[in-house]
Amino acid sequence: MPIEPIAKILFIVVVMVVGIAPLITWIERKQSAVMQDRIGANRADLAGITILGLLHPAADVIKLMTKEDVVPDGANRVLHLLSPLIAAVPAIIAFAIIPFGGVYQFGDTTLNLVGADIDWGLLYIFAIGSIAAYGTILAGWSSNNNWSMLGGLRASAQMISYEVVMGLTVVGVFMVFETLRLTDMAIAQDTSFRIFGFLNLYFGVDGWWIEHIRLPAWGIFYQPLGFLMFLTAIMAENKRPPFDIPEGESEIIAGYHLEYSGMRFGLFFMSEFIGIIIIAALTATIFLGGWVVPYWSTADIIDLISPFMGVGFATGFCILIHFSTFLLKVFFMIWVQMLLRWSLPRFRYDQVMSLCWKILLPLSIANIFVTGFILLLVKG
């Protein structure tokens, strides 16, 4: 049995899913507390010790585990039991292609810090996302409850619509980086570009400032509009507020997971939070340069360290820096989502739909055209 894949899988499951996902529930609470000027989650204590309420996730888990698992009458038992899994599993396996670091050389062995380095990574994400829709829909339908049904309906409509937009918004990035492989994308962003380069290219202007005023070659700088739209679309795909109409408490009590309790409800819960992490990781990788340290490319790091410590150590150090950078960016994106989640009110259903079809779709197509035009200009 190869050791590397197992290690990666273990890492993903233990660190990402079991580790960070509960942490995020805490972050969310704290965030809300901060924004609502409360103290927030701080009651759960172990012998009087409340580590900033960090025990709450554990408490939640225990509560969910121990709750009774109800299947309502007239519900389709199989699907009702199945759908939480259908919702959770795709969210977890989506981690498989997230690069937590670059590709490193230790002598003749190469270390590639990604679960599965497949050539069509982003498409994989989309496929997974499209499967994930079923969990919600089936949950809504199988609960034999009108509210859930409505939730499922809304979910299906919303997720189909936003899949389209999500796909179209990143096409610009494909065009810029000319790859779908997330690893290559991150590597491609491990550099920087001259802001005023076009002056030199087309108007023959030159001067030291043209060479030295640079931006990291991140997707967000190449595709600002794409970034915003992608974030919107994928957050809507995750059915989080302000896009949580499938479970709008005020309208359809809890929507699709109304009839769920115990750990099955917990799975939906989990899958949402894992979704948050996935979103953060994806946006970080595609638009924020993944593990890349701005203005300090891998080569530079290794060149800087290796004279003193040797190449091997330098590479290890590099890995450390890159991984922490990546985590930093991921947490930043998570924080951004929390911010949005607590600051924006819930959209109305028709607003969500028209936002998707009437605003995002045309904008993203226009974005594609403009990108292609500029690329033609630059690359000829």
Added chain:
Amino acid sequence: MVDFGTESDLLRWIPLLPLLVAIHHGVSIGVLRRPTPPRVAAVFSCAAVLLSFVLSCIAFRDLLALPADSRVLIDDVYTWIGAGIGSSAISAEVSFRLDPLSAVMILIVTFVGSMIHIYSIGYMEDDHRDDRGTQRFFCYLNLFTFSMLVLVLGDNLVLMFLGWEGVGLCSYLLIGFWYSDSWNAYCGSKAFIVNRIGDFGFLIGILLLFGALSETGHPAISFAGIEEHFDGIVGMTVAVPEWMPFGPEWKLVNVIALCFFLGACGKSAQIPLYVWLPDAMAGPTPVSALIHAATMVTAGVYMVCRLSFLYAAAPEVSAVIAWTGAITALVAATIAITQNDIKKVLAYSTVSQLGYMFMAAGCGGYTAAIFHLGTHAFFKALLFLAAGAVILAMHHEQDMQKMGGLWHRLRMTRVVFFAGVYAIAGFPPFSGFFSKDEILVAVWVSDVPGHMWLYGIGMATAGMTAFYMFRLWFLTFCGECRAPNGVRNQIEDPNGFVLNPLWVLAFFSVVAGMAGLPQVWGDIIGIEESNSLANFLKPALVAGEPHLIEHSTELWMAASAVGIALAGTALAWLFYIRKPGVPGWLAEHLSGFYRTLLNKYYVDEFYDAVIVRPLVAVSDRVLYRFIDVRLIDGIGANGTARGIRAIAADGLKYAQSGLTQSYVLFMIVGAVAIVGYLLR
């Protein structure tokens, strides 16, 4: 002498201008349904034709600028038909060829044409038979000019054929211009149908020629190309059944030449296809002048001259042409003697003159033919237009019995009319004299079997021509006025639009003869190379070595021609001025002959009985009643419908059960069957 010519982009505009105007007229009356004011339309048309006349003059000057033996201008516009490969590849260009022959033709066409256009303004002024009449008239007229120019300028047989058909169509449209009168419509269709026969021959000729040429491996369609490779097909023969005359093998050249000549007969109203021309007089008089006297009917002569190399290689056919022309000339002249309708007389005279030209062409006197064509264009157009003026003055009265004594009233018209009569009667120094003289000389010196007879016929015809023309003159202008009182005191000269062209034409029909002044006269008044027309045309035509004859003979011939013309004139004077009773007396005592002549030898009746009725009967009984009604409609259309109904109504309809899945099932079964068949 084959010459592929020098480029010149000017030529294409000569036919194009009239076409553009014609299109404008057609669109504005046919599509927009908003006719332009008559005067404006008329001015457009006249401007177009005049302009193309100017262009023709310029082109003519360019042509003259070239060295004498290579005077060919080519304007290659685009490839019209490109088909076939290898030895049978045909590529018909839309390309125009200006060589001396076509130069003379376009000058005549555009000049006479513009004169007649201007004349038409005045003539059609009082024509209120329908609201957009005038513009329609000018539309057709310009279209005709275009087609005629294409015919003349076309560099290949196909393009020529296009023009050929175009003029036929316009003639049809214009003869039946006043279609509300069914007789006019009938005449139009008669002209069209009779022409079809000729055109058929023409087409067959083209195809045979092309086929023969592609057998020699040089598929050419342009005149230059044909002439270049022509020698290859001279020897060819076609096998014919035993029972046919001159069997078992005919020279292919003869066949081709005959086919082309059939076409010429149709267009130029030669026996046996001349019957349409007299009836074509149903059209407005300018049309008769332009189409049925000056230009279109001469297309046949032009074609024979254009293909002179072909006819030079087919002496037998040339003989046929000569004799046909002669007989036509004679017969038409005899008929013309008895006609009372002024335009009919002129029509038969036209036929007769055309016969003259063919006689000349058949005898190898192509220059003479063209020369006479030109002069005839002038004086015959003049005569028709003058007759038109008379008709106008007489309030559309065409019967000479009701005229007479117009001498005092039409003081302008009488002069031009007299010039025309004088010219056609062939009195020196008017144009008719010289051209007719040329022809007679050509006939005299030619080696066509029995050319002396031809000469005799020519002389006789000349005499008759003088007779009937002066008969016309006396009946119309001299003696008592036999018009009804109401008309009588309103008779006056027509307006300037009508009159001025007449003056111009009159001038030319007087002096046009000088263009081709025979050498003999030239020697007398001491001009070197006086017959400039002949010298000009020589490169374009395959004329055999001109047989030189002593000037004395030639002078004698001229003298006798004048003499016989005088005789005819005197006879006419005797009959219609001195002793007006004589014609009636003759008509009584030679009543059979007279009636035969009066009824044009009953040719129409003959054709009607022999061709038309059987044809109609067959198409009615067999084609219509049996094949169409019984077979096609009965068995074909209705039968099928009935059969289908019988099958579908009682059997198949139950297949349409309205159950989707049964349809699906049928589909599957069908698919399975097809795949099974493929897998067999």
Added chain:
Amino acid sequence: MVPLNHVIALSAILFTIGVIGVATRRNLIVMLMSIELMLNAANLAFVGFNRIWSQVEGTPTIDGQIFVLMVITVAAAEVAVGLGILLSMFRNRDSVNVEEVNLLKW
């Protein structure tokens, strides 16, 4: 890798199942699904053949998969329109039983 004829056999079986569905089920939705199934069987055959003839004298060819993509496009369009028809039919007939849509017959 399995030889092509297994792939084709699989596609044939799927196709047959689709045929059964289209021809026997009277629920319009299921009929549409079965049509989708048949299309997929065809796609499978396409992909399989493309796998065999993945290159024609050296140059890689992808035509089979292109056709699959086109078929998928057509399928999407067909489902959209078909479901639209189904909706309007349900509005008029209050059922999705194809046997109730039988006005057009003799």
Added chain:
Amino acid sequence: MTVETILFYVFGTLAVVSALGMVLNIRNTVASAMNLVVTMVSLAAIYLLLEAYLVAVIQIMVYGGAIVVLFLFVVMLLNLSTDEFPPGKQRVVKLAVAIACVAILTQVVIALDRDPLLAAQPGAVPEGFGGYRQVGLSLYTDYVLLVEMASLLLLAAIVGALILAKRKID
């Protein structure tokens, strides 16, 4: 018996079983739809085994993600959970269908043993076979007209679906 072969048979069986489940399940439309999804996904897996990567992903995205979801949406919208109608009196049709299916299968079998090439092991595929690069290049060079036609078709489908689904054309 390589891993690929085993996987092929596993997914093939899965596809067939789920397809049968879709067709024969006459109580529950949603279950049929879910069976269809399973078929699609396992077919996608088989595409992967056949090294048609892009097609596999598209299969999941379009069929799994869009088409079947649409089916579910309609089922839920019309609330057709239990649908089947009293069994019709079309014994004949069923019989004919059975015969037709047998015929199809036999035909395929006949066709299969015609060509020895089909029984052979497929050779190696060229570099980047079935990847989005090759497909994309081929789509936008040789088949660009096809793409245009597809776009037209989709437009027509959108409009048609809209018109059909609108309750009242206004």
